[in-house]
Amino acid sequence: MALLEVQNLKKYFPVKKGVLSRSVGEVRAVDGVSFSLEKGETLGVVGESGCGKTTVGRCILRLIEPTSGEVIFNGRNLLQLGGEELRRIRASLQIIFQDPFSSLDPRMTVGQIIAEPIKNHLNVSKAEVRDRVAYLMERVGLHPEQMGRYPHEFSGGQHQRIGIARALALNPLAIVCDEPVSALDVSIQAQVMNLLAEIQEEMNLSYIFIAHDLSVVEHISDRVAVMYLGRIVETATDRDLYENPQHPYTQALLSAIPIPDPEIRRQKIILKGDVPSPLEPPSGCSFHTRCPERKEICTKERPAFKDLGGGHRVACHLR
Amino acid sequence: MGESTTANFHHVRTMRKDSRLRRNWAKLRRNKAALFGGALLLIYLVTAVLAPVLFPGNPSAPNLAKSLERPSFDNPLGTDELGRSILGRIIYGSRVSLLIAVGVVSVGLLVGVPLGLISGYYGGKVDFGIQRVTDMMLAFPGFLLALALVAVLGVGLKNTVISIGISMVPIYIRLVRGCVLSVREEVYVEAARAVGTRDPGILMRHILPNVMVPITVQTSLGMGTAILFAAGLGFLGVGVQPPTPEWGAMLGSGRVYLFNSPHVATFPGVAIFLSVLSFNLLGDGLRDALDPRFKL
Numbered sequence: 001m002a003l004l005e006v007q008n009l010k011k012y013f014p015v016k017k018g019v020l021s022r023s024v025g026e027v028r029a030v031d032g033v034s035f036s037l038e039k040g041e042t043l044g045v046v047g048e049s050g051c052g053k054t055t056v057g058r059c060i061l062r063l064i065e066p067t068s069g070e071v072i073f074n075g076r077n078l079l080q081l082g083g084e085e086l087r088r089i090r091a092s093l094q095i096i097f098q099d100p101f102s103s104l105d106p107r108m109t110v111g112q113i114i115a116e117p118i119k120n121h122l123n124v125s126k127a128e129v130r131d132r133v134a135y136l137m138e139r140v141g142l143h144p145e146q147m148g149r150y151p152h153e154f155s156g157g158q159h160q161r162i163g164i165a166r167a168l169a170l171n172p173l174a175i176v177c178d179e180p181v182s183a184l185d186v187s188i189q190a191q192v193m194n195l196l197a198e199i200q201e202e203m204n205l206s207y208i209f210i211a212h213d214l215s216v217v218e219h220i221s222d223r224v225a226v227m228y229l230g231r232i233v234e235t236a237t238d239r240d241l242y243e244n245p246q247h248p249y250t251q252a253l254l255s256a257i258p259i260p261d262p263e264i265r266r267q268k269i270i271l272k273g274d275v276p277s278p279l280e281p282p283s284g285c286s287f288h289t290r291c292p293e294r295k296e297i298c299t300k301e302r303p304a305f306k307d308l309g310g311g312h313r314v315a316c317h318l319r
Numbered sequence: 320m321g322e323s324t325t326a327n328f329h330h331v332r333t334m335r336k337d338s339r340l341r342r343n344w345a346k347l348r349r350n351k352a353a354l355f356g357g358a359l360l361l362i363y364l365v366t367a368v369l370a371p372v373l374f375p376g377n378p379s380a381p382n383l384a385k386s387l388e389r390p391s392f393d394n395p396l397g398t399d400e401l402g403r404s405i406l407g408r409i410i411y412g413s414r415v416s417l418l419i420a421v422g423v424v425s426v427g428l429l430v431g432v433p434l435g436l437i438s439g440y441y442g443g444k445v446d447f448g449i450q451r452v453t454d455m456m457l458a459f460p461g462f463l464l465a466l467a468l469v470a471v472l473g474v475g476l477k478n479t480v481i482s483i484g485i486s487m488v489p490i491y492i493r494l495v496r497g498c499v500l501s502v503r504e505e506v507y508v509e510a511a512r513a514v515g516t517r518d519p520g521i522l523m524r525h526i527l528p529n530v531m532v533p534i535t536v537q538t539s540l541g542m543g544t545a546i547l548f549a550a551g552l553g554f555l556g557v558g559v560q561p562p563t564p565e566w567g568a569m570l571g572s573g574r575v576y577l578f579n580s581p582h583v584a585t586f587p588g589v590a591i592f593l594s595v596l597s598f599n600l601l602g603d604g605l606r607d608a609l610d611p612r613f614k615l
Binding site: 061063087088090091094095097099102103104105106107108116117120121163166169170 | 524529
């Protein structure tokens with residue numbers, strides 16, 4: 001059985017207007033997302049800004065309360081757990097945030113930040129906490145002597161290392177990585193990615209790796225899910241997706257990755273227009289407004305999520 | 320890890336705390352107005368503490384033979400209608416006004432800060448309830464509210480403190496709630512929830528420390544207001560009762576003699592003015608010094 005199983009997850013944000021806050025509609029940030037994650041596996045989730053990938057990550061941990069759906073982690077449906085049970089289970093399901101600096105309390109020392117999960121969940125002595133923090137800091141490439149310093153005294157890459165140390169503090173089974181490197185310099189990105197890969201190997205961790213950049217995801221993922229307007233439009237193994245993309249949206253995304261060889265010319269698929277408003281998603285296939293291969297049926301019927309074999313699934317009428 | 324590393328950690332920590340304090344102190348020191356306010360406040364505090372040394376006699380003992388004397392060598396600020404030294408009464412009055420300032424702000428902080436934290440953090444119905452009560456209290460001008468409360472509770476030092484304190488509670492509630500509303504959306508609060516910190520821990524360890532700066536500033540400004548309000552109540556005769564030397568009451572009883580003996584009302588008025596000024600200047604200076612975006 002999969003470590004994490006997400007079934008038909010939905011999150012609608014109500015849009016309220018006026019003095020009486022009457023509901024005038026809803027933003028369908030996540031609109032029926034399903035996937036599973038095996039032990040030790042990395043699932044990459046990619047998509048444009050606003051496609052709902054961050055909301056998916058938050059909903060899995062119930063940092064945002066989902067509207068409906070199921071999140072089964074280690075055999076238990078997280079959406080049915082009460083406050084205290086949820087609190088305890090979060091010890092094994094952690095998150096790393098996109099903006100590493102703002103995820104660190106500016107009034108706490110780095111030692112206090114990393115110690116927080118340990119103090120919350122384990123009843124251990126001060127010396128043990130300090131030893132554990134020192135070990136974690138060393139593990140993520142920080143100097144334990146710096147545990148008395150404040151976050152603003154560190155660099156961007158170090159902030160993310162602090163965030164990783166905090167997430168690792170309780171030996172989690174899975175970590176949701178919400179664009180962990182998109183705020184970092186390219187040279188630092190590689191270091192942090194390598195650190196994440198090393199730790200995964202060492203602790204047999206599962207990652208849900210959210211990113212807007214396919215090339216970043218390629219580096220670390222076993223399987224990739226492509227999201228568009230709150231839905232998954234294609235999932236496949238890493239290899240399969242990059243070599244044989246099926247959905248027109250995936251093809252367009254992949255064609256935008258630069259190839260480091262000036263001799264190779266590639267047909268770039270330039271998508272026209274913007275992502276439609278999730279307040280009023282298009283009828284039928286939500287991608288039809290921008291799809292270069294649009295047919296009559298696409299504007300009317302929503303495509304099913306078809307299995308093309310080998311776990312490669314796509315939501316498109318034409319495949 | 321041995322003893323030395325532990326000691327090292329400790330050293331690093333204290334050093335860092337020091338440097339932050341020093342930076343803020345440096346900013347405060349460059350602000351002339353705040354320094355002046357601080358100096359005034361220091362004089363005020365020293366006066367209050369050393370009152371029996373500065374004025375050995377009993378400030379409340381009448382001496383009708385010396386009634387309404389003008390300033391002289393014996394009585395530098397003159398005497399009041401009962402022949403008591405005005406300087407002595409001002410010196411002892413500083414104790415009373417300081418007591419009121421600290422008492423009032425304590426009431427405001429102890430009641431207002433927790434309510435503001437809860438209101439801002441939990442939102443919803445709790446917030447709605449607390450905010451409507453706050454609205455009602457804020458609909459009255461602060462002094463009028465204090466006056467109305469005194470009318471209910473009665474006169475005297477304790478009731479003065481309670482009345483003015485309660486009239487300040489809504490200010491703290493609003494201030495703290497507003498700050499909490501912005502801080503609770505911070506990613507580090509979400510991160511704390513993700514690592515399993517319970518609500519009380521989030522409120523005390525993450526939110527409260529990050530809203531301390533405006534609270535500190537408001538506390539300093541609030542002490543000034545408290546002294547002014549207490550003086551106002553004393554002036555009207557419903558505050559601290561005679562013979563306790565209280566600046567507002569001194570001002571009130573002196574106003575009868577304003578034409579022939581202006582010193583009786585003037586000097587307590589100056590004392591009120593300077594003490595309020597000291598708190599306000601210091602409060603403004605603190606606001607600027609503690610705001611990391613504001614570089615002097």
